[in-house]
Amino acid sequence: MTLSRTTAGVYAIAPTPFAPDGSVDHASLDRLVDFYGEVGVDGLTVLGQLGEAPKLDQDEAVEIARRVIERADVPVVVGVSAPGFAAMRSLTAAVMDAGAAGVMIAPPNTLRTDDQVVGYYAGAADAIGEGTPFVIQDYPLTFSVQMSPGTIARIARDNPGAVMLKHEDWPGLEKITALRDLEAKGEMPRLSVLTGNGGLFLDYEMERGADGAMTGYCFPDLLVDVVRMSRAGEREAAHDLFDAHLPLMRYEQQPGVGLAVRKYVLQRRGVLASDAQRSPSRGLTPTARAEVDHLLRRLARHDARAAF
Amino acid sequence: MTLSRTTAGVYAIAPTPFAPDGSVDHASLDRLVDFYGEVGVDGLTVLGQLGEAPKLDQDEAVEIARRVIERADVPVVVGVSAPGFAAMRSLTAAVMDAGAAGVMIAPPNTLRTDDQVVGYYAGAADAIGEGTPFVIQDYPLTFSVQMSPGTIARIARDNPGAVMLKHEDWPGLEKITALRDLEAKGEMPRLSVLTGNGGLFLDYEMERGADGAMTGYCFPDLLVDVVRMSRAGEREAAHDLFDAHLPLMRYEQQPGVGLAVRKYVLQRRGVLASDAQRSPSRGLTPTARAEVDHLLRRLARHDARAAF
Amino acid sequence: MTLSRTTAGVYAIAPTPFAPDGSVDHASLDRLVDFYGEVGVDGLTVLGQLGEAPKLDQDEAVEIARRVIERADVPVVVGVSAPGFAAMRSLTAAVMDAGAAGVMIAPPNTLRTDDQVVGYYAGAADAIGEGTPFVIQDYPLTFSVQMSPGTIARIARDNPGAVMLKHEDWPGLEKITALRDLEAKGEMPRLSVLTGNGGLFLDYEMERGADGAMTGYCFPDLLVDVVRMSRAGEREAAHDLFDAHLPLMRYEQQPGVGLAVRKYVLQRRGVLASDAQRSPSRGLTPTARAEVDHLLRRLARHDARAAF
Amino acid sequence: MTLSRTTAGVYAIAPTPFAPDGSVDHASLDRLVDFYGEVGVDGLTVLGQLGEAPKLDQDEAVEIARRVIERADVPVVVGVSAPGFAAMRSLTAAVMDAGAAGVMIAPPNTLRTDDQVVGYYAGAADAIGEGTPFVIQDYPLTFSVQMSPGTIARIARDNPGAVMLKHEDWPGLEKITALRDLEAKGEMPRLSVLTGNGGLFLDYEMERGADGAMTGYCFPDLLVDVVRMSRAGEREAAHDLFDAHLPLMRYEQQPGVGLAVRKYVLQRRGVLASDAQRSPSRGLTPTARAEVDHLLRRLARHDARAAF
Secondary structure (H helix, E strand, O other): OOOOOOEEEEHHHHHOOOOOOOOEOOOHHHHHHHHHHHHHHOOEEEEHHHHHHHHHHHHHHHHHHHHHHHHOOOEEEEOOOOOHHHHHHHHHHHHHHHHOEOOOOOOOOOOOOOHHHHHHHHHHHHHOOOOOEEEEEEOHHHOOOOEEEEHHHHHHHHHOOOOEEOOOOOOOOHHHHHHHHHHHHHOOOOEEEEEOOOOOHHHHHHHHOOOOEEEEEHHHHHHHHHHHHHHHOHHHHHHHHHHHHHHHHHHHOOOOOHHHHHHHHHHHOOOOOOOOOOOOOOOHHHEEEEHEEEEHHHHHHOOOOHHH | OOOOOOEEEEEOOOOEEOOOOOOEEHHHHHHHHHHHHOOOOOOEEEOOHHHOHHHHHHHHHHHHHHHHHHHOOOOOOEOOOOOOOOHHHHHHHHHHHHOOOOOEOOOOOEEEEHHHHHHHHHHHHHOOOOOOOOEEEHHHHHHOOOOHHHHHHHHHHHHEEEEEEEOOOOOOHHHHHHHHHHHHOOOOOOOOOEEEEOOOHHHHHHHHOOOOEEEEOHHHHHHHHHHHHHOOOOOOHHHHHHHHHHHHHHHHHHOOHHHHHHHHHHHHHHOOOOOOOOOOOOOOOOOHHHHHHHHHHHOOOOHHHHOO | OOOOOOOOEEEOOOOOOOOOOOEOOOHHHHHHHHHHHHHOOOOEEOOOOHHHHOOHHHHHHHHHHHHHHHHOOEEEEEEOOOOOOHHHHHHHHHHHHHHOOOEEEEEOOOOOOOOHHHHHHHHHHHHOOOOOOOEEEEEEHHHHOOOHHHHHHHHHOOOEEEEEEEEOEEEEEHHHHHHHHHHHHOOOOOOEEEEHHHOOOHHHHHHHOOOOOEEEOOOOHHHHHHHHHHHOOHHHHHHHHHHHHHHHHHHHHHOOOHHHHHHHHHHHOOOOOOOOOOOOOOOOOOHHHHHHHHHHHHOOOOHHHHHO | OOOOOOOOEEEEOOOOOOOOOOOOOOHHHHHHHHHHHOOOOOOEEEOOOHOOOOOOOOHHHHHHHHHHHHHHOOOEEEOOOOEEEEHHHHHHHHHHOOOOOOOEEOOOOOOOOOOHHHHHHHHHHHHHOOOEEEEEEHHHHHOOOOOOOHHHHHHHHHOOOOOEEEOOOOOOOOHHHHHHHHHHOOOOOOOOEEEHHHOOHHHHHHHHHEEEEEEEOOOOOHHHHHHHHHHOOOHHHHHHHHHHHHHHHHOOOOOOOOOHHHHHHHHOOOOOOOOOOOOOOOOHHHHHHHHHHHHHHHHHHHOOOHHH
């Protein structure tokens, strides 16, 4: 079970459950893995930006990755972005040994020119070892690094390990089209493209040629449904279900506060024991919780899974 | 008709109509002003970021402002952001003479500390003259300047002319609450708060205490309806109508490409003769146009104004 | 007298003289032009970043450019960077009509990828007209746009008007070498390379292949001497004189406050009537003035031109 | 031997010696510690930005800190900046246990408003424990976080552990004056202020009220001399010696390439066995080495320590 350039479906970005005292909540972590299995995701991604990876020390990070890999029935991708290649190398070695399907690497926000970006991924590929499949995380809003389709093509050509793009440029629809065009012209090898951004454009991303989603919306079941219906050609049905979720999805996609929404809903769904985050964190005010409750009540009119 | 700290309602951000050859299309501009009047907006804003103001030279800018002010039955705000105070001063003088209701000022993206932001607005207020009401544009996503509620409070306290906040921080709901709390505690004078971001959070922004919207969504009629219903306490009806528009609204709110969507829909609605932008611009691909058409067809099931 | 790809020597970046009340001081401007002629510069650049161009309105800008062009015996480059191409086009037309030798264009700080930078200069070249020679300003510290040698090569290949590079990347020595190597390999046309950064690396930049300097150090005479000696092969003598000026040069090269130092020294040298800047500005405290005076006294031990 | 608000003198920023194969070179590390002792520094700082800290994994980092603390006769500050508080906490605990004099904390480059900066240091102080003295690293050029004097004053007031400022804002002279003024007015507790920026303004920084330097110039002996002479009131002598070093100092202070210069000179001085850096790194080209050799030969005419 390793990532490849044809991997498709929904990879859920898993949050890291914490107890209110800041310790890792392993029971909730187990429940979360089981929950994702039940809703039918095709894979999991742990230790991403919204998995609060930077707030863990390295021992905790490895421990969480191991536990998830062991329990899950699906492939697990592990975020290994680090300020330097030494830490990236040791974390990658540990999680690949434990059975990870691949790793995910975001560019440091000091990169500017195309050559710098390409050079960084060459160095990273070398650090993690040639046999290790990795995901390019293209998320300019958070990392302030912009990769043109041509730059992504260069990375894909240069590195056999570069098998997947976590696509979350914004706007991003034309980028999917541009990449698929470059592939069709033989100017780059095919990449698996899973989209992020909380799913906010998943409806049209699928129609543009995405292979699925890798994101963390609090209803992964919705992501699974939309991807399935879209691939089955049930266009209007996919949009109808998607549109019903869009008000909540948009609310969850707010930078900074989004993770709090996600954990709160997962708590309300009975998956997490607590919506606690590790410091520094940004919680929900009572007003915000009431807004999320309101959004859930309205959603429940269209999707019974929101009625609880 | 000048802006004040109690101004409320919908101020539509007007795009600047161009002919395909890049010249200003005055006939479409007149039609646009009339259209806004018919849908019932409370005011207009011209020469903002999405009015392609930086692509106009100063004579064209003044000419457009004058024409809109003369034709409109509602107050007109004019964007006067400029790289320096000399250009800001001369543009402000020209448009206030012509009858503008106030001006809008965005911070230059080199500002970082609170003191720098406060100092900038002090200098700008001095440049435009003490009697001139102005709008603080708080749009970190585009200008990369972050203003905390405390910083906005300082600007409001220091400058009698600072009467309105164009609120488009993201996330921004708690910011409205924080500002209204500071006002309630007497720590800052009341500001008129009109929200932007394409309307993407208008539903809850109204509930948090916003006075209305100042944004450019291609259905200003929807903004007018939501603000009216929200103020009338028709909560679920406001959300129902809002949610019907959200898929298109989200599509239009994509950075860079959003203006192309807006102009295309206004052209389809018969208001603009062309959806042309001045160079440098980012047009819609045929696929993107088809997506917008699809969104309009789906919207028309809920809102007859989208059926054309 | 137009710029070409073999232009060499020292182009002094001229500050704009203001009276303490903020008006343009034309008498000082004339004296400044004469002063530059006397010290033997090969050209002048007006309306650059340190010419306080953004603080001028367009009429003032054109007036200043015309006056300098008329009075100077050397070619004059005019900065025409603008938020949009319309203003750039009209300013360029006005100054080229008046006899400018070329224009200088800095990239807007929103550009990130190589394609965006290349595309911007293509648009600018089109806006100013094909026959107009222009200077690419490569100053990442201020504009936060990074151009790799390959990107500069693309701009030079694509645009016949791109004849000169104002080189002020930091570090930049290897960049000069890389560009000269690309030229030698026939991968790009030759560019005139004049260096900036206040002259802080002029000693070695000349040895790396620069054609001269385009910067605004308060002793343009020193720049003229160093360029001359360096080209004449008087290496150690060039370094000796350069090193004597380095303490002051370093002091003047401080971001933000540098222009105040420059104007203060030009005032002490009898060229400017006042060291005033237009608002917003950052003046020298009495302590800072005393430090500059101290630096001048120390410099005068090696260079009599600093004894006044 | 812990840091306090009156700590003064020179704290050398120690590079981390690597063998050409990328392993830590412990023999060179020992020699480096002894060398610093011989030249008379008052303290050492390890695992800073220029100590290539981000390229070490946590075990290596702790091992290096321990070894230096054990061998040195002077206080040792350890850089503990980390993407999250968990890693910062565990690294701090390890090095304080080992006998460190304090830790140094740089702000993450996502912080913008004053409140965000103040909040971050409150969180960090909590994470490392109230008894732990720490250094605020104020280095906007690298971290793109700007702290006004008022913000630094708030951090100093709020956190008893905040005892020292590593001052490397640029320009920074007025900031020292502003901080000393705030202290004199009783608006903030006294901070120890050690300056960085490679020493480029050390001459005047001492006269403005700095307590010394914390930087890594390849002649720490020069820093020791200038600080001593400046404090002894030997003003012109301090400047004379400083000015002799300025050409090399300026060359070493180039971003990115500076560390390569530093290691190369320390190798030529016989302290390091190799000038290797861990990947990703930016080495010196043969031309650059020749330039450094040239600078050393010229320096040797004034300072015999450069003759080797």
